[in-house]
Amino acid sequence: MKNKYAELEEKNSGLELERQKLEKKVAYYEECLRLSRHRQYASSSEKSEADSRQLLLFDEAENESDVKKPEPTxxxxxxxxxxxxxxxxxxxxxxxxxxxxxxxxxxxxxxxxxxxxxxxxxxxxxxxxxxxxxxxxxxxxxxxxxxxxxxxxxxxxxxxxxxxxxxxxxxxxxxxxxxxxxxxxxxxxxxxxxxxxxxxxxxxxxxxxxxxxxxxxxxxxxxxxxxxxxxxxxxx
Incomplete structure (x- = not known):
């Protein structure tokens, strides 16, 4: 019975991680869609370029993070x-x-x-x-x-x-x-x-x-x- 519970907990943890990843993807694609519409209907290219740069800020932490890098002391x-x-x-x-x-x-x-x-x-x-x-x-x-x-x-x-x-x-x-x-x-x-x-x-x-x-x-x-x-x- 304990093994069954442990297996269910492990499965639940895996599903939770997958759900979090999917939520991040949905948020990212929603932002891409918003920026795409903005570029299509914006009155100037400067606003579009500013929004494009802003999009890069969203995943900068994920791209720059290095979990193997030790904390400085x-x-x-x-x-x-x-x-x-x-x-x-x-x-x-x-x-x-x-x-x-x-x-x-x-x-x-x-x-x-x-x-x-x-x-x-x-x-x-x-x-x-x-x-x-x-x-x-x-x-x-x-x-x-x-x-x-x-x-x-x-x-x-x-x-x-x-x-x-x-x-x-x-x-x-x-x-x-x-x-x-x-x-x-x-x-x-x-x-x-x-x-x-x-x-x-x-x-x-x-x-x-x-x-x-x-x-x-x-x-x-x-x-x-x-x-x-x-x-x-x-x-x-």
Whole structure:
């Protein structure tokens, strides 16, 4: 019976993926039809050319995305730059950006050891880095999550409990993207009509190395994990 359920779930997942692909194709062909009619009846060729360029924006993220491309991290990029001898430069480089550090710690009451009741001490931080994009200002925000251990348990017990402070969850797990950076890229692309390659050039002029492939990956994942559920709920 379990195998039958598993087979049905797998089949259902396959049908759902196929449905999503068909919906994308229908939306694409509808847009092609709209632009075709516009070119046929438009009063000037400039409007048609503008609409044609706009059509290319729809699938730019899919074309530029590279799921095999690893997420850039400040630590990795720093190591690569210092060890490089005449090699090619990394596509994403955040090392020279101003950095803001946010530390999340436990209160005095929360530092009580669950094993022995003793007071726990700070033994380190778990850190993640996000690119925070604010119009005319870009910085790196370091989220430092306090990690606590108990000295008494370290001395007397074989089991040493660990506590961590609460920290806001990342917008995209394992990514340097923040809500503000994704919102900025989406706004520039879909509302202002600025394709990713032009955004990449714009960032380069500001001394920021953020590749179009990374931005495309962020857009696709944010759409899948945040916007699609919201869209489906609104339709429902």
């Amino acid at each position: 400040v630590c990795e990029i720093t190591y690569t730059r210092r060890s490089r001898k005449g090699g090619s430069k990394p596509e994403d480089d955040f090392e020279d950006l101003p950095t803001e550090r946010l530390e999340y710690t436990l209160s005095e009451e929360e530092r009580s050891c669950p094993e022995c009741g003793g007071k726990m001490h700070l033994i380190g931080y778990d850190e993640r880095r996000e690119i925070e994009i604010i119009p005319a200002s870009v910085k790196v925000v370091v989220h430092a999550q306090g990690i606590y251990g108990c000295r008494r348990c370290e001395r007397e017990n074989t089991h040493v409990p660990i506590k961590k402070a609460d920290v806001p969850a990342p917008v995209i797990k394992g990514s340097a993207a923040s809500a503000s950076s994704i919102a900025h890229i989406m706004t520039q692309k879909y509302m202002q009509g600025v394709p990713l390659y032009r955004q990449e050039l714009s960032f380069m002029k500001e001394g920021i190395k953020l590749s179009r492939q990374t931005m495309a990956n962020w857009l696709l994942r944010a759409g899948k994990e945040w916007l699609y559920p919201l869209y489906n709920e609104m339709r429902r």
